[in-house]
Amino acid sequence: MALLRETVPLRPALYSPPMAVDHYENFPVASLLLPRRLRAPVRNIYRYARSADDIADEGTALPGQRLEQLAQYRRALQHIADGSLHLDQTGAIRQVFEPLEQTIRQHSLPMAPFFDLLSAFEQDVTTTRYACDAALFDYCRRSANPVGRLMLHLYGKATADNLALSDAICTGLQLTNFWQDVAVDWQKDRIYLPQDKLKRHELGEDFIAEQTRQGLLADSKPARDSGTSRVLLNGGWQALMHGQVAQARELLLSGLPLTRRLGGRTGLELKLVVHGGLRILERLDQLHYDIFFQRPTLAKSDWVLLLWRALA
Structure with missing residues (x-):
């Protein structure tokens, strides 16, 4: 995704710079002005967005494999939305979604933007x-x-x-x-x-x-x-x-x-x-x-x- 690629999505990007502190070269100064109280929440959101973006765009996985990994993200997001997130497994999914759930709950963030981002990552695979x-x-x-x-x-x-x-x-x-x-x-x-x-x-x-x-x-x-x-x-x-x-x-x-x-x-x-x-x-x-x-x-x-x- 352009806002999150190594150039801001964007794919993050935004605003993109606080999201893509290490990956959006046009606007790195923005990260210096981010309030301290928001640094952890932004980091947790960024981890979600960047990892999903990498699934869609990086490496040598086949499109079907990428979509299946993104489907795991979609299921985890839905569990957060339903208030039923239980992550028994270790590894990347747990590292991404446990802190993300805490951020969503603590700041009463809407779920729609997270699902929209995921939809765009899925589109990156197919379009x-x-x-x-x-x-x-x-x-x-x-x-x-x-x-x-x-x-x-x-x-x-x-x-x-x-x-x-x-x-x-x-x-x-x-x-x-x-x-x-x-x-x-x-x-x-x-x-x-x-x-x-x-x-x-x-x-x-x-x-x-x-x-x-x-x-x-x-x-x-x-x-x-x-x-x-x-x-x-x-x-x-x-x-x-x-x-x-x-x-x-x-x-x-x-x-x-x-x-x-x-x-x-x-x-x-x-x-x-x-x-x-x-x-x-x-x-x-x-x-x-x-x-x-x-x-x-x-x-x-x-x-x-x-x-x-x-x-x-």
Whole structure:
């Protein structure tokens, strides 16, 4: 899942950074601002999400084996929901679900976000293409938005308006991660760009495959200048990615009022997260959307800019 992969889901990611403290490179500063009282609960939620994500995405297991392991997670979640969790076995399941149950009970967390996350992990096993925006946004609703919703519940700020703003931020961050990682995902046989938009811009999977191949070839050259970028001359790609970046930016900006509603360290943390995502989108624009040649990331110097923007 993009928010929880080693790049924030996301797959966690959110907000993603407190969830993916060790795995979401765009926004690591967020973990420093997490209140001490919430560190253990967030760690327990993260353990659940990360371990399920690994089942779906990592290793060499066959799809059927992955789905069976995730089915064990679903049964354990249902037992928590029913108030009947009894774990006799030792190992990973026990290590994940005993502390998770304590966190859910202590903080009166809703079960729906946990089931939504699991549904998205199951989808990661079976789905590698998305027909349209509606299908992609439904995936984001289950893979990214639950994390922000759980954080709001932990903070005691889960009003309807706040949840809607959080959803916009989490989906915007998820999309940012997708467009940042088009080439990375292609190597995993995943394409998050909606198929109808690819067709509309007369782009096929062969275009992504060839551009990824060229990017990998450039990476292998010792004399490569990592500070430069070629310009993709394909007008269809430029138009497609311009629209995708604009869509993600609009979502992030529309959710920004949540930072003022939360205020304090929490609001500052979230503001840094949002501006981190916006900065990646700026980089995409600057690279002319040629993520095949140079994957946009945040440099150390960017954090000064992000802090300035967050405090402005």
